[in-house]
Amino acid sequence: MSDKEELSAKLRIILRDIRYLTILKHLKIANVDYGKSIMLNTKIPLAEIVEILDDLERLGLIERVHGATLKNTEAKFKLSSEVHKHHTYYRLTREGDHLLRHLEDRMLIDAYMEIVKNDNLALSILRLADELNADHALTYAKLTHKRLEEITPKIEELVKMGLLEEKNSKIIKFADRKAKPKKETRTHHKYYGLSRIGELVVREMKRRGILPK
Missing domain, CATH: 1.10.10.10 (Winged helix-like DNA-binding domain superfamily/Winged helix DNA-binding domain)
Structure with missing residues (x-):
């Protein structure tokens, strides 16, 4: 090596x-x-x-x-x-x-892609985070057809990696969310969206065909 x-x-x-x-x-x-x-x-x-x-x-x-x-x-x-x-x-x-x-953005992006490219659930969550802007674990679970018990640890793993970050639900406007569940869900969940480096990684994975455009 x-x-x-x-x-x-x-x-x-x-x-x-x-x-x-x-x-x-x-x-x-x-x-x-x-x-x-x-x-x-x-x-x-x-x-x-x-x-x-x-x-x-x-x-x-x-x-x-x-x-x-x-x-x-x-x-x-x-x-x-x-x-x-x-x-x-x-x-x-x-x-x-x-x-x-x-350590430049390019090196970071390539390293992150190597980590997640074969993790189908991680890829699905990152794709949805890009589409939804910010949403909570229950929405990710519904849209991936997975149980909440499966989605939550994977979201936490992506947050730990720095690809997702917790968003402040109090300042998230309804217009920022494309999946809009019932009104009562808005303030009772943690909302997750892409971090800056997460956005760059998703953009590059789209360019390379790892994620759909």
Whole structure:
């Protein structure tokens, strides 16, 4: 496997959970940081951050920096009250930095397409999200002829990946929704639509014939 193929494979792994990319991007800005500070800056719960840091370290995208050898100027987000505390610090490895420096929309789109192109349910939901603009899980279930118990985990998976996002139901106009169930459903559900990168991925899948135009 070439270096480019190996990097693409690792990108597909981290794109299954957008929090991984969020933490990598934070470390790119912070230079060096530790769990609690990452939590404060990304709003990701600390327990989840610890697991993600372990995964990213196993992938070779980040590495540990011992606090005793860390210069105060290296950690840009270090809290002044914690300067003398001992933490486990992390920074990007050369490979992690290389991935982020070359991470463009095209690379993201190709990686996302590789992940979902053989997942028929994911493709159906993304196609409907493009057509509906924003709607709730029950509508997706009805239009895919699937049970809600099947649709909900798949929607959550696509949200986790960053292809779908939750929309604020209070500001969704009826005109924005092409599937209009009964009036009472409008304010009692979470509404889901395509994220910015989700829109780009769907557009490219249409262009390549993976999704119908």
